[in-house]
Each structure stands twice: as C-alpha cells, then as structure tokens.
Amino acid sequence: MMREIFEKVLKNKKDKADYIEIRAEKKEFTTIHFQGEKLEKINCSQQIGGDVRALVKGGWGFISFNQFDNLEEKVSEAIEVARLIGKEESRLAVNSPVVEIIKQDLDKDFRQISLREKKELVGNYNNIIMNFSPQIQSSKVIYTDKFSTIYFANSEGSYIEQEKPFLSVSFTAIARKGDNVQIANESIGTTKGFEIIEKISPKAQRAASRAVNLLRAESVEGGEYTVILDQILGGVFIHEAFGHLSEADFLYEDERMSGLMKLGKKFGSPKLNVVDDGSIPNLLGSAKYDDEGIRTRKNYLIKDGILVGRLHSRETAAKMGEEPTGNARALNYRFKPIVRMTNTYIENGDTPFEDLLSGIKKGIYAKDCYGGMTTFEMFTFSAGEGYMIRDGKIAEPVKDVVLSGNLFTTLLNIEGVGNDLKMIESSGGCGKSGQGPLPVSFGSPHLRIKKVVVGGK
C-alpha cells in the first residue's frame, strides 16, 4: 500500500527535482523502567511518521511530518526549499534501482511476549542489583524494545521495505558510603529476539559489584601514562576519536580537513587495521541497505597503519570521486540520512594481554566507558572502571579516570594490539548532528597506548 502511495506521488513530482526520496516509518515500542525498589515507568507507544527529501541543483530540501494526508504537498514544500539552496549541479553517486522487501525473523519475537512477562524479568534483574549489598543505594534498570518498519522509495525507481527490531536492557547501580556516591553501568543491545536478554543476571551483578568496588577506589592522579584499554574502551576510542573523522561529510567541502585525512597517510603502526562493516549479519549497526538504498559492505579505513578509506553517502562519494560505502543513515523519520558508522572495529593483532602489560612500570588499565566525546582531533572519554598498573601487574582500583588527547598522536602512540577482539553491543548508541542514539556496534582487542593524558587530582 505504501508503495502505491509513494510511487504515485513520485510520478507526479519527479520532473520538478533532480532527485526525490520518500520515507515512512511505523514503530511500536515498550519501555520498562525500574528505579530503586520500584517500577518507575512502563510505557507503550506507537509512532507513525515520514519524511521527504528533494534535491534541486545541488541543494537539499527536507521535511518530516506525522500526517500523511497531503503527501504531495509535503513533496512540493521540500522541492521549494531545495530551490532556495540549490546553486550548482546536483551530484549523486550512481546506483541502480532496487526493489526488495526485507523481513526480520526473530527466534522469540518480543512483540508476542506479554507486558507482564517483560516486567517480571526486568524486575528480577533490578532485585539482583538492589539485594547485592547494603551499600547499594539505588538502581536503574531500563528495558526497551522497538520494532520499526521502514518504507523507502526514490524517484529513480527504488522501493525498499526493511524491518528493524531493537531490544536493549541497561543496568545502573548506585552505591553509597557517606558522601561517597559511585555509579556503574552495564548494558546489552541487540537486533535479535527476546532470548538474548533472558539470561543476563551476571551483567546486573557486575554493575552492582563494580559500583560497590568503586567506593574503595582512590581518585586517579592526573598526568601522562601508558594506558591499556579494554575492548569496550578500545572500541569507543576507535569509534569516537577516529571513526567520526572518517565520515566524509566532514571532509568533502573542507580542504584543510580533507588534507588531514588524506588517503595514503600513515596513521599508526603496521599492526593497526580499522574496519567499518554494516553487512555483518545482525549486529546493531547492520542493515542490508542504508537509508539511501545503498548496499552495505565491509570498508577498510586503516590498513597496515595507512589510511585507505572513508565512509560515504551518495553525495559525498560523488563529490570526492569515490564509491558509496552504504553509510548514509537516518536516526528515524525526523532526520535525513547523513554519513554514519555501522559496526566499527580494530582488527586483531597478535599480542596476548599479559604481554601488553609487561614492561609498564606505572600505568593505567582503563575499562568500560561512561561516555566519550570528540571535536575533530581532540577526544575525551571516561572509563567506567580503572586500575593502576605497577611493574607489569594490575594493581589497586582507581576512579574518575578520564582520558584525553589528540587523535593523530594517540593513534601513532598505539604500541600494542591484542589478539582478543570483541564486538560490543550496548543499549546506547552514537550521536551526531543531533541524531542520537543511533544503534551502532564497535569493538577492539586490548590496546596499549603510550603518553595518554589522564585528568585527575
């Protein structure tokens, strides 16, 4: 039905713009939120919305809406706005039209699970945290499931329907001793069925025990250290600090930026390989087609330490004379597709974890992540858990470990790449240009980096 509506409008309006696409999204979602001993919130909602994007002489017009009554009018409005902006030639990488309907079968479809069963499972996890120790002051457990169907059509004849399930549980434990309040998070996100979250008590326990352990940790002493990042932090690092700079929309109109990110430039030691791959089945960042209808694929960004690729939309690919990579993604119908990562990781090296540790006189083992942020070459992220490394051994726990630095120097300072790559799928996601959290996954083996600035007392 969507297809007929879209195609009729596109047929009538096709000649008025260089390119038009229409998207619609239907989604239903459930949120269950425990806080402290109580069920804080339980919420079932439904959204229907859509958007139109039109390209005229290189300028894009975009409108999003909840009412489909006057779809043709919305298309006209998008074209009108595009005309205001367009002052050159429209350029989009060529793509042959695709017509495909992609269903997502779930082993245990969460839409068929009763609200009561979901609530009980989440309540049990919450109890695990609350009963872990008398020092646990409070908890937060948030369950979310979401099932979206996205309908896409463009003026070149593509029509794609894709189903996108998303399920996540996040655990927060808050421990307190006097004025000392500490927080630890654990989470899981998946595009698979309910079975994935049925047996995750260990994660709830881990959140609680980490929060309690942090009560005993001393604040880290600020300064410059050799640091070992675990797979989560390594993944966050490569996503936040490097991945975002590979997004071509930052580069293609900015000569100085593209100069910094020149292909062929040395970015790290020959051991360093970085990949973004949206075609891996069933990871959080995966889809068969991106939100411009381009097939996703495996893209090397750094190979043997050399910058070899970047992430594109159809527009950035055409403007930089490269191929589209399947990285145009929109958070939802409120947003136009922009260049985004999918599943980003550092490939395995060959150094076992123990060998990474050896020879570090005084360093930091930083694990897990509270959050990260970058502005171009500067990055900062907070470890969720930290330990001093003394004489090659993991020593006492430390807290408030915030790592910061310059991306280019830090990548060159990676002196060891582990052999234990793990892909991380969490409940959070990636934010860019107001579009977040977009589901992504990331991963890395353990990394050893020298000369990292750590903030602290």
Next chain:
Amino acid sequence: MEKYLQQVGKKVDSAELFKVKSKTVPVNFEVNRLKSIDISESEGKALRVINQGRIGFSSFTGSEDFDLMVEKAVATSEFGVKASFDFPEKIEGGKKEKVIVYDEKVVDKSIEEMVKVGENIIERVKDFNPKLRCDVTILKDYSEVEYANSRGGSFSYNKTAIVYSMMVQQIEDQDMLMIYSSLESGEDKLNTEELVSEIMENIKWGEKIVPINNGKMPAIFTPKAALTLILPVIRGLNGRMVWEKISPLANQKNKKLWSQLLTLYNDGTIDFALGSAPFDDEGVEMKKYPLVEKGEIKNFYYDLQTAGMAGVESTGNGLRAGIQSEPAPTLNNLIMEEGTVSFSEMIEDIKEGIIIDQVLGLGQGNIISGAFSNNVQLGYKIENGKIIGRVKDVMIAGNAIEELKNIIALGDKSRWISGKYKFPHIYLKSLTVSTKGN
C-alpha cells in the same frame, strides 16, 4: 479533547491528555554557505491515566486511533506506580496568560529573511578573516500546547522560539580552534552583532598557543562553561534524586553549603525565556523561587508525582522531555544572581591562572557526586593580569560541590545560555589543571 476524556474517564479513575503540535524550521549554513533547510512538523498526543490508583501512560504520533491509545495506557497501569497525586481540577489563570512566550513575528518570519540573517553573519566573519570556516543555524519554532484532564482542568498556549547559533573554526596544521556560541529567545529580537563580536574577541585571544603548568591555579569559568560547575547542583536539587537519597544534597537544606555569593533561582515567569510557560506540562503554574540563596539550599524542585511521594507541593517543574515521556522534575529557567566584579577586573586580579570557555565531556562521569573532569576545549591562560593566549591538551578536574565553596567573585554581567540558563562569570580561588608532559 474533552470528548475523548469523558470517554476514557468512564474506564479509569481519572485521565489527562497532553497534545503538542509544532513546526520547526532551521536554516543551516555550513562552511560559509547555505546548506540545508530541514522542516519538521510534528503532532503527538500523550495519555496518562490513573487506574485503580496506579499510573498508566501511552503516547501516539500520527494516527488517530484513540481506542488503542486508551487500551495501552490501561494495560500499563496494571503495573504502573502508585499515583501519589491526582490531576488538578482547576488550572488557575488558564485563560489569561501572565507570562509572554509567543511572538507572532517569529511565526511570520520568512525563510528568505532567515537566510539573510545567516548570510549577514557569515559576511561579518569573512570580513574579519576570510580563512575561517563558519557554520550558522537560524531556527524558528512554533508550537501549540493543549492540555485537559477528566477532572475539569485544562489549559492551552502557543509558544515561539528563535535561535541564532554559530560555530567558527580555524585549522592550522594539526591545530583546530573551534568556537561556538548562540542566542535564543521567544521573541524575534536577537542581535547578530552581539553574537559575532563575542566570537571575534575569542578568536583574537586564541591566536597564540601558550603552555600552562600542572597544578592548582585560579580559574574563571565563562557563562558558556558555567554548567560544568552547575550541572551537579541541578542534578542534586532534583526532587526525585533527593527523595531517593541519591543526591548528596538531600540532607543539606537550609545549611550553608556554598559561598555567600551563590544564589540560584528557578524562574518560569520570564517573558520569552525558552524555559518559560504559564504552566508546566501537567497544569501546575510555573513560578519564580529560590533554589540556593547566599550559599544555602532553599528548595528542591518537584513534579506532581514526586512531590506527592515526598509529601510536598509541586513546584511547577513537571516537564516532559518529549511526547513519549512522562513528566519529570525539570528546571524551568535557571538564573544565577550576578556579582559585582567585571570579567576584566577578574583577569587583572590573577597572576597566573586559566579561563575556561568551552569544555569537552560536559555531563560525563559521575555527575551526582559532584565530580567533574573535562578537557578544556577552549581556554585561555592569564599571566600578570592579562590574557596571553590559548591553552591546549589541558584537563580540569574537581568536585563542583566543593569548588562552589571557593568562589572569589561572580561577574557583574550575566548571559543567557541555551535560552534557559542565565549565568555570570564564576571566579574560583583554585582549580586543578593537568596537562601533557608533566
């Protein structure tokens, strides 16, 4: 709306319907030229019910299937939290709007006019230095809010907002200087010049990169960076955090905790401030009241449900983060009272110190404990009473709850941030600074 509510009122104890219709038009310039205009029209409804004493909630956009919405809200109420309040029967002042939050000129502002404003800003920056990269957004927003409950309470109002924001970037070798700033108001009366001149001054200060030492030193937070220190206070005064005893401020009411200079107000009654409205999102009048007075905590902020649990009155802070969210304690506008010392007098007072203007990682980490640790994305070094240049690769760290005890002075000129915070410069006696290569 009343018709719907009568219908659902028969099935549950009581119910409320909240409806927002809005249109946002942002005109975006990137790398010195007009890049995109992304219009967003939205329409959504949220239904909250109290059924057998428990709260149920559902929200919808797009469809008009009211029965399904009722069914979902009732289904969630089975497991919902116990309601510790009921919807207000009378919503005072519902007809007469005391606070002004609507300017028709914003609604009528044409896209062409908005484009001109942006072009004008970019021209000014180009004249100043043609090598700068400039991104600008000129945005207007118009929304219609409607509320009614089955106990007879109802209100509605229209609201406008206009925003000019800009980011200027200068790249040399591997150094990137990035400065952002914005102005917000409900009234079409923003001053481009104010925005541009602030950024240019910052660029001049930042031309030279200078080294800074590790250790403790006096620090000035500009209004733009003040949230670094104030965010933990905002979180800690949240009635919900207090009720759960997560907040370290929970037992500190009426005790002198911070510097005498620190006075903070919640104020939802300021005309055209973005956080103002006649009522919060559940029909309680927005007010002006002190949160912190001369360093003493005077009030926490509450929505209806949290206030009911804590056995106090709602402070008019029940706001929704979106149509799919239930009301939660949220500040209207937060105003910090000004001091008496000018920014330049503060600088003159410092022998060796730092000015913090933009930080990375705001809100990251264990905020509720007061701890902060941020990269200084834009900061300047003061030597012998003068700004001598910009610092790089510098982290600041501390505990906001402690640092606010040591305020030497507050600025005599405060500035709106994000349209809902108003802060002066904050001058601290000492702050821990760490940097590369100690």
